[in-house]
Amino acid sequence: RFGQLSSGSDMAPDWTMKEVSTGTTIMAVEYDGGVVIGADSRTTTGAYIANRVTDKLTPIHDRIFCCRSGSAADTQAIADVVTYQLGFHSIELDEAPLVQTAANLFKASCYRYREELMAGIIVAGWDKRRGGQVYTVPVGGMLVRQPVSVGGSGSTYIYGYMDSNYKPNMTKDQCLRLVSGALSLAMERDGSSGGVVRLAAISETGVDRQVILGNQLPKWSTA
Amino acid sequence: MAAVYMSANRPENAFSTVDLVPEWAQEEVSTGTTIMAVEFDGGVVIGADSRTTTGAYIANRVTDKLTPIHDRIFCCRSGSAADTQAVADIVTYQLGFHSIELDEPPLVQTAANLFKQTCYRYREELMAGIIVAGWDKRRGGQVYTVPMGGMIVRQPVSVGGSGSSYIYGFMDSNYKPGMTKEECLHFCTQALALAMERDGSSGGVARLAAITEEGLERRVVLGNQLPKFSNA
Numbered sequence: 001r002f003g004q005l006s007s008g009s010d011m012a013p014d015w016t017m018k019e020v021s022t023g024t025t026i027m028a029v030e031y032d033g034g035v036v037i038g039a040d041s042r043t044t045t046g047a048y049i050a051n052r053v054t055d056k057l058t059p060i061h062d063r064i065f066c067c068r069s070g071s072a073a074d075t076q077a078i079a080d081v082v083t084y085q086l087g088f089h090s091i092e093l094d095e096a097p098l099v100q101t102a103a104n105l106f107k108a109s110c111y112r113y114r115e116e117l118m119a120g121i122i123v124a125g126w127d128k129r130r131g132g133q134v135y136t137v138p139v140g141g142m143l144v145r146q147p148v149s150v151g152g153s154g155s156t157y158i159y160g161y162m163d164s165n166y167k168p169n170m171t172k173d174q175c176l177r178l179v180s181g182a183l184s185l186a187m188e189r190d191g192s193s194g195g196v197v198r199l200a201a202i203s204e205t206g207v208d209r210q211v212i213l214g215n216q217l218p219k220w221s222t223a
Numbered sequence: 224m225a226a227v228y229m230s231a232n233r234p235e236n237a238f239s240t241v242d243l244v245p246e247w248a249q250e251e252v253s254t255g256t257t258i259m260a261v262e263f264d265g266g267v268v269i270g271a272d273s274r275t276t277t278g279a280y281i282a283n284r285v286t287d288k289l290t291p292i293h294d295r296i297f298c299c300r301s302g303s304a305a306d307t308q309a310v311a312d313i314v315t316y317q318l319g320f321h322s323i324e325l326d327e328p329p330l331v332q333t334a335a336n337l338f339k340q341t342c343y344r345y346r347e348e349l350m351a352g353i354i355v356a357g358w359d360k361r362r363g364g365q366v367y368t369v370p371m372g373g374m375i376v377r378q379p380v381s382v383g384g385s386g387s388s389y390i391y392g393f394m395d396s397n398y399k400p401g402m403t404k405e406e407c408l409h410f411c412t413q414a415l416a417l418a419m420e421r422d423g424s425s426g427g428v429a430r431l432a433a434i435t436e437e438g439l440e441r442r443v444v445l446g447n448q449l450p451k452f453s454n455a
Contacts, residue, residue: 164397220396
């Protein structure tokens, strides 16, 4: 039946029977000189919001972050593994690691354990060789670099917005506006996304983090 | 997931009759679809893509999903092609009869409620998502959406079908109250193009229609004339 008002067993609350999931909308955009990444802040267990101020933008190295969607446990575990592997590699190399390396490490874990995992990850950052880069590693474990990438359950609602509003060679501020606009649209439509918008801009000079609270988000309707 | 795994844990047999018939012969014919409708002062603009699929096979690439119910009332059909055709035929008959009894053009709200009655009563058997739109003398241009399950609600803008998910963000950010007919047509064309680019079940040409007191104006935007949003 479609659209039931309630579901599941009446004996136990809905949230005890569902896995903790980062329902989510995540996004990353390349610009000349770096990347802008963004995410909502809602973690759900069924219909219960287990964490309304989640930080889904996870540092993997100084200038490399990942945006996590899917199972909260799986993505945390993978991110921890990759953080260790990349840190070790960087020390051996005696150099800052490449974003492409971090992305391939994610791919290696997500592909090998694809049957057991539910993880959709966007890897983004800056390195000396190729500047700002965004790599997406969706469920299943493929890897592809894209100038813009969206992920998570809320992403379906903003493909049209993204396709029509993204232009190549945008500035950092234009990217920040694009990402915060897109995330607020997705959070308005997707029940599994919400809370605040977390943004980060990563460039040669460092990482600049921002939070946009619910009441400060761009409003698109009069309702 | 479309991938097929052969492993010892699969409950199905290694050999089954489903392999003897093409995939498209096992799937119901469906209007995969993107449909939409927008109210403006003086009428409505409605739009749809033109793809009907049976599984991965495109059974009709020039489908007309904008179906007349009465002189100034149309419906946009999504879901099962058979179900929506059947329901639309029923409502066309009921509304025509009602209009003759009344000796007046029927109200859009009446047409919408007739759709709702059928879609709600047979909700368990039907797979039909319908947008009813048109013009009448009492309330001007109106859009009513009757999604699967059979609820009814009037909205200034409505999108439906599998491709609609991709354009909610575009719709929320680009729709402004008080648009003119041409602005609505442009808005619909862009929205349909974006959805058709992303949804595998939507494609072909974009069909549009503007319904006002004066009458009906139909347009077709061919694939190569649709707005392009990427360089790829």
